[in-house]
Amino acid sequence: MPQDLTRDLQDLIERGRDRQLRLAVTGLSRAGKTAFLTSLVDQLRHAGLEARLDLLAAAREQRLLGAQRVSQQDLGVPRFPYDQAMQALDGDPPSWPTPTRGISELRLKIRYRRAHANWWRGHTAELTLDLFDYPGEWLLDLPLLDHDFAGWSRTQCEGDGPARRALFADWHAAIADLDPASEVDETRLAELSERYAEGLRAAREAGFSDLQPGRFLLPGELAGAPVLQFFPLPGLDDWTTEALAALPDTSLYATLARRFAYYQQHIVRPFYRNHFRRFDRQIVLIDVLGALNAGPERFEDLSRALSRLMQSFDYGQRSLLSRLFTPRIDRLAIAATKADHVTPEQHVRLVALLEALLVEPLKDLRFANVPVKALSLASVRATEVREVTRQGRTIPALRGTDLDGDAVLTFPGEVPTRLPDADFWSRQGFDFTAFRPLPREPGPLPHIRMDAALDWLIGDKLT
Numbered sequence: 001m002p003q004d005l006t007r008d009l010q011d012l013i014e015r016g017r018d019r020q021l022r023l024a025v026t027g028l029s030r031a032g033k034t035a036f037l038t039s040l041v042d043q044l045r046h047a048g049l050e051a052r053l054d055l056l057a058a059a060r061e062q063r064l065l066g067a068q069r070v071s072q073q074d075l076g077v078p079r080f081p082y083d084q085a086m087q088a089l090d091g092d093p094p095s096w097p098t099p100t101r102g103i104s105e106l107r108l109k110i111r112y113r114r115a116h117a118n119w120w121r122g123h124t125a126e127l128t129l130d131l132f133d134y135p136g137e138w139l140l141d142l143p144l145l146d147h148d149f150a151g152w153s154r155t156q157c158e159g160d161g162p163a164r165r166a167l168f169a170d171w172h173a174a175i176a177d178l179d180p181a182s183e184v185d186e187t188r189l190a191e192l193s194e195r196y197a198e199g200l201r202a203a204r205e206a207g208f209s210d211l212q213p214g215r216f217l218l219p220g221e222l223a224g225a226p227v228l229q230f231f232p233l234p235g236l237d238d239w240t241t242e243a244l245a246a247l248p249d250t251s252l253y254a255t256l257a258r259r260f261a262y263y264q265q266h267i268v269r270p271f272y273r274n275h276f277r278r279f280d281r282q283i284v285l286i287d288v289l290g291a292l293n294a295g296p297e298r299f300e301d302l303s304r305a306l307s308r309l310m311q312s313f314d315y316g317q318r319s320l321l322s323r324l325f326t327p328r329i330d331r332l333a334i335a336a337t338k339a340d341h342v343t344p345e346q347h348v349r350l351v352a353l354l355e356a357l358l359v360e361p362l363k364d365l366r367f368a369n370v371p372v373k374a375l376s377l378a379s380v381r382a383t384e385v386r387e388v389t390r391q392g393r394t395i396p397a398l399r400g401t402d403l404d405g406d407a408v409l410t411f412p413g414e415v416p417t418r419l420p421d422a423d424f425w426s427r428q429g430f431d432f433t434a435f436r437p438l439p440r441e442p443g444p445l446p447h448i449r450m451d452a453a454l455d456w457l458i459g460d461k462l463t
């Protein structure tokens with residue numbers, strides 16, 4: 001297909017000239033990916049005139065000329081629904097963009113004036129930024145590629161706390177006396193899989209993050225297909241690998257292992273291959289405050305899910321050749337989202353907590369010599385800061401509108417800087433109200449530190 005070839009060649013040349021970046025916006029479900037992408041596009045579209053992006057050098061120096069959405073690379077993928085998202089935020093009353101149920105892409109062309117123009121490079125230049133959005137549930141499947149069925153079964157059943165185990169109690173009871181060697185009963189298998197899926201849904205509802213297989217939560221067009229009818233088998237440790245391999249094709253074990261392998265090959269691998277390779281930059285978005293609100297077991301669970309997840313990306317410094325042929329993420333940001341849920345003097349503490357949550361992946365990144373910036377941000381700020389005087393003392397507070405439309409004034413309190421001990425939750429916990437977006441004013445969306453994130457992620461390419 002010569003047209004494809006031309007396009008690929010053009011891409012290769014653009015990559016070689018380093019005028020094209022592919023940004024991975026990574027985050028679990030509800031972390032704030034869609035809000036972040038919407039705000040990113042909105043901030044850059046306004047960048048020429050009204051933007052408030054002082055922490056982005058190119059904008060501060062008034063060199064940013066603006067951004068436009070252009071035709072994306074892969075015409076088979078829907079376009080990121082930026083206009084719908086803005087409509088929701090512009091509504092009366094304003095509302096959050098609807099949750100993502102599929103994959104979408106967006107290509108932005110950013111125009112800027114060079115910091116140091118000269119006769120052979122010209123005064124203005126363009127940077128192409130490729131972005132894409134997807135349901136966080138599906139992302140959780142990437143770590144599943146590293147395992148065979150027996151290994152995966154082990155990772156899924158070990159280390160669960162009491163609350164999580166309770167949510168899967170029905171399923172555990174139902175599979176308790178299953179024999180891996182027994183003849184498979186298809187109807188029973190479908191039933192047990194559905195029960196496992198129920199457990200996953202209940203766990204998500206209860207605020208847990210480490211949930212595989214992700215398509216069980218958001219099956220799309222796969223609902224009811226046999227590829228979604230399997231589950232992990234606990235207790236395989238009593239079996240040797242040889243003994244398992246010798247089981248007949250019609251056994252329960254062999255059937256589950258086959259479905260698992262099919263799921264890996266036909267669902268997860270294409271998702272990974274088509275969308276998760278070839279990234280140059282990454283931002284990992286984490287709803288730290290939401291997890292803090294949900295209690296100790298959920299917090300642990302999030303930390304575990306993120307550590308597993310970050311092993312699925314290629315990190316490392318780029319050389320000219322690797323830039324062309326094996327792109328790797330050479331710079332990343334980790335961000336605590338929804339920072340507008342706490343008062344500004346707490347933001348430093350929020351970042352410290354974020355770093356504590358990601359200790360393990362951060363060690364690996366340091367080893368790979370990849371620069372990482374940790375920050376807190378609000379893609380779409382939904383609160384205003386107030387000072388309230390009580391008994392002669394001034395304390396910071398937040399004003400916003402809750403999801404029912406009632407005006408609220410909150411004192412969110414102090415964010416712990418380390419992974420909190422069980423005491424923290426029994427003593428004070430964390431008070432988290434979900435806010436409705438602020439009524440819209442003309443100009444770009446209100447934000448906290450979107451400019452700092454942009455400066456870190458693309459600023460060096462805007463010189």
Ligand SMILES: Nc1nc2c(ncn2[C@@H]2O[C@H](COP(=O)(O)OP(=O)(O)O)[C@@H](O)[C@H]2O)c(=O)[nH]1
Pocket residue numbers: 027028029030031032033034035036096097098099100136337338339340341377378379380381382383434435
């Ligand atoms: N207050 C506040 N809430 C946010 C912000 N970003 C996201 N949210 C909330 O988090 C929810 C999930 O965000 P979304 O972008 O859909 O998450 P995704 O699943 O990662 O795409 C939204 O519906 C909002 O309620 C933010 O900057 N500030």
Ligand SMILES: [Mg+2]
Pocket residue numbers: 033034035099100133134135136
């Ligand atoms: Mg989304």
